[in-house]
Amino acid sequence: MKSLKFYHLTDLHYYANERIGSSGAAYKFKCDVDQKCMAESGAIVDAAFKDICEDKEIDIVLISGDLTFDGEQQSHDALVEKLQKLKDNGKRVFTTFATHDFYMHARKYTDEEGETELPKYTRAELRKLYNDFGYSEAIAEHKNSYSYCVQLSEDVRMLALNDDGDFDEFCGYYNDLLEWIKEQVEDAKKAGCEIFAMTHHPVVEPSPVYPLFSHKAMLGGYEFTTPYLADLGIRYIFVGHTHIHDIDYIESKKGNRIYQINTAALTAYPLAYRKVEYSDEGMDVKTVQIKEIDYDLGGKDVLEYAKEHFTYMIKSVFDSIENDYEKFIILSQGFSGEGEKLRKAQPIVQRIGKFANSLTFKKLCTLAGCGKYVAPEIANDSIIDFICQVILNMYSGREELSPDTSQYKAFVPFCKRLGKIVKLKDYQGNPVALDKLIADVLYDDNGIDDWDAVLK
Numbered sequence: 001m002k003s004l005k006f007y008h009l010t011d012l013h014y015y016a017n018e019r020i021g022s023s024g025a026a027y028k029f030k031c032d033v034d035q036k037c038m039a040e041s042g043a044i045v046d047a048a049f050k051d052i053c054e055d056k057e058i059d060i061v062l063i064s065g066d067l068t069f070d071g072e073q074q075s076h077d078a079l080v081e082k083l084q085k086l087k088d089n090g091k092r093v094f095t096t097f098a099t100h101d102f103y104m105h106a107r108k109y110t111d112e113e114g115e116t117e118l119p120k121y122t123r124a125e126l127r128k129l130y131n132d133f134g135y136s137e138a139i140a141e142h143k144n145s146y147s148y149c150v151q152l153s154e155d156v157r158m159l160a161l162n163d164d165g166d167f168d169e170f171c172g173y174y175n176d177l178l179e180w181i182k183e184q185v186e187d188a189k190k191a192g193c194e195i196f197a198m199t200h201h202p203v204v205e206p207s208p209v210y211p212l213f214s215h216k217a218m219l220g221g222y223e224f225t226t227p228y229l230a231d232l233g234i235r236y237i238f239v240g241h242t243h244i245h246d247i248d249y250i251e252s253k254k255g256n257r258i259y260q261i262n263t264a265a266l267t268a269y270p271l272a273y274r275k276v277e278y279s280d281e282g283m284d285v286k287t288v289q290i291k292e293i294d295y296d297l298g299g300k301d302v303l304e305y306a307k308e309h310f311t312y313m314i315k316s317v318f319d320s321i322e323n324d325y326e327k328f329i330i331l332s333q334g335f336s337g338e339g340e341k342l343r344k345a346q347p348i349v350q351r352i353g354k355f356a357n358s359l360t361f362k363k364l365c366t367l368a369g370c371g372k373y374v375a376p377e378i379a380n381d382s383i384i385d386f387i388c389q390v391i392l393n394m395y396s397g398r399e400e401l402s403p404d405t406s407q408y409k410a411f412v413p414f415c416k417r418l419g420k421i422v423k424l425k426d427y428q429g430n431p432v433a434l435d436k437l438i439a440d441v442l443y444d445d446n447g448i449d450d451w452d453a454v455l456k
Helices: 025-033 041-054 073-088 123-129 175-190 210-217 222-232 302-323 325-335 339-344 346-357 361-367 383-396 406-419 434-442
Strands: 004-009 060-064 092-096 107-110 114-117 138-142 147-153 156-160 194-198 236-239 246-251 257-262 272-279 282-289 453-455
Touching: 004 147, 025 107, 025 114, 025 302, 025 325, 041 073, 060 156, 060 236, 073 092, 073 123, 092 147, 092 156, 138 175, 147 175, 156 175, 175 194, 175 222, 222 246, 222 257, 246 453, 257 282, 302 325, 302 346, 302 383, 325 339, 325 346, 339 346, 346 383, 361 383, 361 406, 383 434, 406 434
Parallel strands: 004 060, 060 092, 156 194, 194 236, 236 257
Antiparallel strands: 004 272, 107 114, 138 147, 147 156, 246 257, 272 282, 282 453
């Protein structure tokens, strides 16, 4: 197989501020409480596209859904123009769309009217709008889902799989799409071609905690679908949705492995996308970060700016539990929180939040009877600051708090004690060991570097 090089981006969540005209208190609140850099999204997308255009060696760009912030027509129209600039610079662009492109509540924000509805495109309209960015090169298309297959090179094909499902409770593949996928894989084999896929929702758990709290955000039926894809012969699949930068795999009962390359949201920390070379040696996946954007950041480095934005959002969650519960409910939706359940649990959640905001490592572990595990250098460190760092590490693919760190040595024994009281279960009702779960979150030791790896 000849070497094939391409870029993978996902979750642009582009908001066309310059066309929509966004201002006022509601807009500022929306920008502040979202993990994504909403106001800066256009400048971030432009910076990524500029760098890609300057790379004269790679002419293929894959973008796997959530192209716009919440499906605003103006955002789609403006993004198509940006994609056309990629094409004008010799790039072949292949897109899919996802629920943030047609299903969410598109909004604009003004001083006079506050938050108001914006028109959206239907899925059928999106299919026409993005025709030149994937569909026009399709050698086969699944009409119901708007999935398609393309010939990327003489011996490599790709499945661009829309996993919209019923657009709400189930984001996955119905049987007719699964059968179509099988047909495409078999046809590729007959033609002597390798074949890989991209889709939006994760097909492999990107973090040990993800299916526990966000099971509905996985590809619907992934427990069946993922090994099915592996057994068909699909060895690599590029995904987004989670905003987590992660590479992992599963092996089917038949011993077939499928790698998932989950790329972080382009417009959120760590402002990253993938540069890939596919050859007989496997998938050589490297991470590219945006270094500079054309936007007034107050003199700050763009990566530090995005990190501070994300950190502020996380800390706002903990602060709002105690001081602004309605704001907490809004913020929690970014982590798959369910508003009605949180409202019913408000008294106990607020008490827990107030207590958590006062905790240090020494105080927490002493209360649990495991204070002896706390090293002096972290004794007075805030638990909330520690949790913020763990979340940032998870999303950026840098879960590097290994067993020899002071934080790991203190927090895992605490979780073991807590696990005797708090009985966790996964979505199937199976018991989950809290200390093992947290240990896996603190330190990712699956043997694959989430940033740069060669997958064979």
